[in-house]
Amino acid sequence: MPAEPLDPVALRVAARSQRKSMGRLTRLVRASMSLVWQAGPRSFVALASLQVVSAIALALQVLAVQWVLSAVLADDLRADFSSVLAPVTLLAVLSATGAVAGALQSQLQRLLGEMVARTMWTRVLRVATGVDLRHFESPEFYDHLNRVQTNAVARPYQVTQGVLSMAGAGAAGVGLSIALASVSPLLLVLVLVGGVPLLLTSRRESRLEFAFSVGQTPVLRERAYLAMIQTGREEAQEVRAFGLGSWLGERFDALYDRYLGDLRRHAVRRTLLSLVGQLGSAVVLGGTLLFLVWLVARGTIDVAGAGAAIIAIRMLASQVQSVFRGVQLIFESGLFLDDLDAFLAMGAPALEGTSGPQAPSGFDTIRVDDVRFRYPGAEVEALRGIDLEVHAGEIVALVGENGSGKTTLAKLLAGLYRPDGGRIEWDGTDTTTFAPASLRERVSVTFQDFVRYAFSATENITVGRAGAESSPDEVRAAARAAGAEQLLDDLPQGFATRLSRLFTGGTDLSGGQWQRVALARSFFRDAPLVILDEPTAALDPRAEHELFATLRDVLDGRTALFISHRFSTVRGADRIFVLEGGRVVEQGTHAELMSARGLYADLYRLQADTDVAGGPAQA
Ligand code: ADP
Numbered sequence: 001m002p003a004e005p006l007d008p009v010a011l012r013v014a015a016r017s018q019r020k021s022m023g024r025l026t027r028l029v030r031a032s033m034s035l036v037w038q039a040g041p042r043s044f045v046a047l048a049s050l051q052v053v054s055a056i057a058l059a060l061q062v063l064a065v066q067w068v069l070s071a072v073l074a075d076d077l078r079a080d081f082s083s084v085l086a087p088v089t090l091l092a093v094l095s096a097t098g099a100v101a102g103a104l105q106s107q108l109q110r111l112l113g114e115m116v117a118r119t120m121w122t123r124v125l126r127v128a129t130g131v132d133l134r135h136f137e138s139p140e141f142y143d144h145l146n147r148v149q150t151n152a153v154a155r156p157y158q159v160t161q162g163v164l165s166m167a168g169a170g171a172a173g174v175g176l177s178i179a180l181a182s183v184s185p186l187l188l189v190l191v192l193v194g195g196v197p198l199l200l201t202s203r204r205e206s207r208l209e210f211a212f213s214v215g216q217t218p219v220l221r222e223r224a225y226l227a228m229i230q231t232g233r234e235e236a237q238e239v240r241a242f243g244l245g246s247w248l249g250e251r252f253d254a255l256y257d258r259y260l261g262d263l264r265r266h267a268v269r270r271t272l273l274s275l276v277g278q279l280g281s282a283v284v285l286g287g288t289l290l291f292l293v294w295l296v297a298r299g300t301i302d303v304a305g306a307g308a309a310i311i312a313i314r315m316l317a318s319q320v321q322s323v324f325r326g327v328q329l330i331f332e333s334g335l336f337l338d339d340l341d342a343f344l345a346m347g348a349p350a351l352e353g354t355s356g357p358q359a360p361s362g363f364d365t366i367r368v369d370d371v372r373f374r375y376p377g378a379e380v381e382a383l384r385g386i387d388l389e390v391h392a393g394e395i396v397a398l399v400g401e402n403g404s405g406k407t408t409l410a411k412l413l414a415g416l417y418r419p420d421g422g423r424i425e426w427d428g429t430d431t432t433t434f435a436p437a438s439l440r441e442r443v444s445v446t447f448q449d450f451v452r453y454a455f456s457a458t459e460n461i462t463v464g465r466a467g468a469e470s471s472p473d474e475v476r477a478a479a480r481a482a483g484a485e486q487l488l489d490d491l492p493q494g495f496a497t498r499l500s501r502l503f504t505g506g507t508d509l510s511g512g513q514w515q516r517v518a519l520a521r522s523f524f525r526d527a528p529l530v531i532l533d534e535p536t537a538a539l540d541p542r543a544e545h546e547l548f549a550t551l552r553d554v555l556d557g558r559t560a561l562f563i564s565h566r567f568s569t570v571r572g573a574d575r576i577f578v579l580e581g582g583r584v585v586e587q588g589t590h591a592e593l594m595s596a597r598g599l600y601a602d603l604y605r606l607q608a609d610t611d612v613a614g615g616p617a618q619a
Helices: 008-016 022-039 041-073 082-130 133-137 139-150 152-183 185-193 196-231 233-241 245-297 303-345 347-352 406-413 436-441 457-465 472-481 485-489 511-525 541-555 590-596 599-610
Strands: 365-373 383-391 395-400 421-426 443-446 529-533 559-563 575-580 583-588
Touching: 022 041, 022 082, 022 152, 022 303, 041 082, 041 152, 041 303, 082 139, 082 152, 082 303, 082 347, 133 139, 139 152, 139 196, 139 303, 152 185, 152 303, 185 245, 185 303, 196 233, 196 245, 196 303, 233 245, 245 303, 303 347, 365 406, 383 406, 383 421, 383 559, 383 575, 383 583, 395 406, 395 541, 406 443, 406 529, 406 559, 436 443, 443 511, 457 472, 457 511, 472 485, 472 511, 485 511, 511 529, 511 541, 541 559, 575 590, 575 599, 583 590, 583 599, 590 599
Parallel strands: 395 559, 395 575, 443 529, 529 559
Antiparallel strands: 365 383, 365 421, 575 583
């Protein structure tokens, strides 16, 4: 069962029902520690060791202080100054050790944090590039992705850091506790009780933080989108042409104001909560010190003991706070980690994409049988019972008005979506039984809105078969087939030129030139089924003519299905399917369809009539 992105309400309900059980705590800690361990085992061990060194140094300082005080208060100090030298030196060495360990720790933490982030990013990106395309139709998916990117990625490390500092604080705490208990066991009990108020408020704080994050994600995403339009290269010209700068700026400001207002309220609530906890602790600490004074007054402990006890109490109180803060951090992260787990779980079906029977290397017939499809969240079906057949080696065209379902059918044939009903068969075998990745490998699809990668021209072509071995000759041949060879040779660094001005030395291409590169990418893929969605929309008439004149040679026996609004190219297809309202309403050769005088003939004449410069089109 693939995990669906949770909606914010469900998340908040889940957060509320979280219990601070020991089982959950240990599970979170174990999962996080193992993640951090995988990311950087050596740094992890080094960090843990430093933590222990710091803890021991801290606990020993209390004993050293007591030793110093005893030496100072001894009667014969004036006579023998050397008796304080040893304890003072020890104290200095111990505090220097603590300082050095602390400095090392902070740099190591930074390094290890980055290593864990790398591991997490890799996982998150693998899911993002692998999940079913359907997820990209859902705003909840984007919210989830955004939360994971901004919050959850760093959490495993935070938990581990929390655990390490808790362990350090715990170790130091044990030493300090022994030191303090040797002065007065009751003092120890009081210090520990001082941590309880913090523990009580921490759970509420964790939930507040998570709820705030979930609640803000959509607003943050919208703000990021507004910033992107104002800074994006593609948008820059339109933003100027329409003078959108200040209008977009105001929307951005309004969203930021709203966020800041919410953040202020959230900060106040968190501060109040933490104040309650801190005040509670402070009251208990004050009581503890008063009790200590009472013990001294009664003569139960001497002045050196009292001095050491005061230091131990201060240190222990801060260690107790550290431990409880660590617990709080772990629980707070726990909610984000659950969120992360749910996200990563979505990647499991993607991994299954490579398992199962492999699609055959080719086909004789592709049969589309009563195929239905509805986009997630859409009211009506985009495909309402499509039937068609394509034979190996054919060049077929899909025509139809906007929204008739051509692109959707192309996506289904390419294995990007599964039909909701009906079957797509390759030689009688339902394609949904093939490992999805293997089916996609057998199809080369170029969409209208193909991606213009800010990579080199060569890479823009080889992404068609990413990861596979390829020779410059093959790349050149694909470019030649798409009519792109000359134009790429003419670039400043030829095929090595980066096709974007985003980076130094890059250059950009015109729409038609880009389309040729996209075609080259598609030919380079070398798949038995080639799908081209509006392959010539941006090409000039000469380029389009040349492309189709050579298409059969280029395809070299492969099957092609193309979508086009240009009847001059469509008429050259072996067979034409006319779509209307998600169904195939006519099919045949150009001549057959013209004589049938149906929708195709209407559309054809309409274009011929408006094609003033092109002269009368021949039926
Ligand atoms: P065509 O390629 O023939 O112009 P499409 O296949 O793109 O048509 O679209 C078919 C129908 O599906 C249209 O009604 C369109 O509004 C709808 N549609 C297309 N893409 C999506 C989407 N991502 N989500 C929801 N509906 C969509």
